[in-house]
Amino acid sequence: MTETWHDPYKELAELREFGSFDVTSTSVADGQPIATLHRSPGQGGSSVSPQLTWTGFPADTKSFAVTVFDPDAPTQSGFWHWAVFNIPASVTSLDENAGAEGGRGLPAGAVMLRNELGERAYTGAEPPVGTGTHRYFTVVHAVDVDSLDVPDGASPAILGFNLHFHTLARAIIVPTASAEDAS
Structure with missing residues (x-):
């Protein structure tokens, strides 16, 4: 992760530290602009979720969750692009476009919540003109239970609340996007 940026997972003293x-x-690289394919249609993209592979997680991991969050969105609460949980512990990668509408590309048992646009899908980066470079915290959470009990209509923030109490460790990659690099 680029050290010059603040990390929303570390900046709040009340949040636990994780391994x-x-x-x-x-598909994406830490500190590098997100390719057009993974941006929203508003910036010429197709909202294709990135390919991810994870290794080195704790041996007692029972499931995974994946979230994509933009803390730089011009809101007071950031912007959730993707939230998936109850990914079986035997799954250590997701293909590109696993976040297609309705979760068609996800492994059996995985649950995808609605993003900020109200869609059960990954929504690509679309930082507004004049808001600078945004960071897209793409996080794989190693979870200590097989299944999180998150209600069907819950927001990604509710998932985050549950993850606070059940995360063993996190893997983070932070690609970027600005309106200016979309053209």
Whole structure:
């Protein structure tokens, strides 16, 4: 992760510290602009979720969750692009477009919540003109239970609340986007 940026997972003293493991991607790179394919249609993209592979997670991991969050969105609460949980512990990667509408590309048992646009899908980056470079915290959470009991209509923030109490470690990759690099 680029050290010059603040990390919303570390900046609040009230949040627990977690161990870390590794996440890699053939789609996005830490600190690098997100390719058009993974941006929203408003910036010429197709909202294709990135490919992710993770290794080195704790041996007692029972499931995973994946979230994509933009803390730089011009809101007071950021912007959730994707939230998936109850990914079986035997799954250590997601293909590109696993976040297609309705979760068609997800493994059996995984649950996808509605993003900020109200869609059960990954929504690509679309930082507004004039808001600078946004960071897209793409996080794989190693979870200590097989299944999180998160209500069907819950927001990604409710998932985050549950993850606070059940995360063993996190793997983070932070690609970027600005309106200016979309053209």
